[in-house]
Amino acid sequence: MSAMECDREIEIVEAVTCGRWPAGADEELQSHATSCPVCMDVVEVSLALSQDRSSGLLSAHVPSAGLVWWRAEMRARRDAVQRATRPMRIVEWAALACMLAAMGALLYWIGPSGLKALLWQPSLAFFAGLGLLILLSTVVCYFVLSRD
Amino acid sequence: MRELTYSELDRLQARALETDESLQMDQDTFSGMYERTARPLWVFLWRRTGNAQLADDLLQETYYRFLKMPNVFESEAHRKNYLYRIAANLAHDNHRSHVPQTTIPDEREPGHPATEACDIENSERRADLNRAMALLKPRQRDALWLAYAEGASHQEIAMALGLKTTSVKLLLFRARRKLANLLRGERTLS
Numbered sequence: 143m144s145a146m147e148c149d150r151e152i153e154i155v156e157a158v159t160c161g162r163w164p165a166g167a168d169e170e171l172q173s174h175a176t177s178c179p180v181c182m183d184v185v186e187v188s189l190a191l192s193q194d195r196s197s198g199l200l201s202a203h204v205p206s207a208g209l210v211w212w213r214a215e216m217r218a219r220r221d222a223v224q225r226a227t228r229p230m231r232i233v234e235w236a237a238l239a240c241m242l243a244a245m246g247a248l249l250y251w252i253g254p255s256g257l258k259a260l261l262w263q264p265s266l267a268f269f270a271g272l273g274l275l276i277l278l279s280t281v282v283c284y285f286v287l288s289r290d
Numbered sequence: 291m292r293e294l295t296y297s298e299l300d301r302l303q304a305r306a307l308e309t310d311e312s313l314q315m316d317q318d319t320f321s322g323m324y325e326r327t328a329r330p331l332w333v334f335l336w337r338r339t340g341n342a343q344l345a346d347d348l349l350q351e352t353y354y355r356f357l358k359m360p361n362v363f364e365s366e367a368h369r370k371n372y373l374y375r376i377a378a379n380l381a382h383d384n385h386r387s388h389v390p391q392t393t394i395p396d397e398r399e400p401g402h403p404a405t406e407a408c409d410i411e412n413s414e415r416r417a418d419l420n421r422a423m424a425l426l427k428p429r430q431r432d433a434l435w436l437a438y439a440e441g442a443s444h445q446e447i448a449m450a451l452g453l454k455t456t457s458v459k460l461l462l463f464r465a466r467r468k469l470a471n472l473l474r475g476e477r478t479l480s
Contacts, residue, residue: 146463159441183470188438190419190473195439197416198333204349207324211317214354218313 148180158188234286241279248275313357320357327370328353331377334435338381338428348384352377367446374440374450378432385428422472430465437462 153171157163163185164172175181252260260268315323331352336345355376363369423431432451436442444462448455 146459155438155441158438183466184438186470186473187434187466190415190469191435191439194337194416194419195330195333195435198336199329202329202332202336204328204332205346207321207328208317210324210328210350210353211320213350214313214357217354218358 145180148178150174150181151184154181154184155188159192237282238286241282245275314359327373331373335377335381348380351380371446371449378451382428418473422469425472426465433461434465434469
């Protein structure tokens with residue numbers, strides 16, 4: 143198995159990334175790079191990648207630090223508000239679930255025949271109760287759905 | 291849709307501040323660090339995703355996550371490694387959740403950041419590199435970039451990619467040999 147690394151690899155990478163390769167590099171290091179298989183690959187790869195990085199840096203358009211900071215702050219604030227309102231949202235959804243369960247239970251308790259009888263013989267108490275239930279469920283639905 | 295009232299908003303913001311939602315550094319410190327790290331990090335993300343717009347989005351997300359971290363950084367290098375770790379993970383997640391766009395657009399096409407800054411020789415060399423890099427695995431590309439474009443040590447790469455140092459050596463060896471052979475092949479063909 144061939145060697146995976148060479149002791150002189152770091153020197154070569156440093157010379158290439160600092161723009162000192164081949165001109166500016168030690169002659170002995172250059173002759174080593176032509177004979178060592180690991181360093182031959184290192185030169186090939188590091189030259190290609192560092193040149194690519196340099197031209198990328200020249201033309202990279204990054205947003206300003208102020209803009210990135212401002213967006214991060216806005217997002218942190220929004221996340222904080224969402225976290226703070228989570229218990230309220232849970233309570234609201236629980237209220238909605240209770241309301242629906244109460245309506246379901248009421249309809250089940252009255253039954254179809256009881257409902258027919260109540261509609262034929264209207265009772266003030268029944269309609270007042272039904273009205274109150276509808277009003278409460280509307281208010282709960284409004285609070286729950288308006289936030290989402 | 292119902293809006294929050296001012297009193298509700300005040301109350302919520304006060305509660306939000308109590309819940310330690312602040313960013314881990316002040317704006318001046320951040321600006322200094324951003325000026326030193328943003329451009330190389332953007333090039334890393336662009337090289338990794340092949341999409342300038344996506345690189346912009348991932349850059350913002352990287353700094354946001356970095357600013358939200360409660361970690362205390364021992365040095366500038368430690369900070370930088372953490373930034374690259376977040377960026378590499380974001381790019382990796384993006385690669386898994388979307389159709390990967392590993393091919394960097396040609397320099398004459400819109401979307402390539404170096405369109406105006408290159409001569410023909412550079413352009414050909416870049417095209418060779420793009421083709422060769424597209425044949426590597428994402429982890430191999432990350433490791434090679436950090437080692438040979440950023441000049442990071444094995445320990446730094448291990449920290450940035452969440453790997454063991456011994457694994458980095460093997461990963462780099464295989465990736466370097468593959469890329470070098472591909473580049474030599476490309477040159478022979480052209």
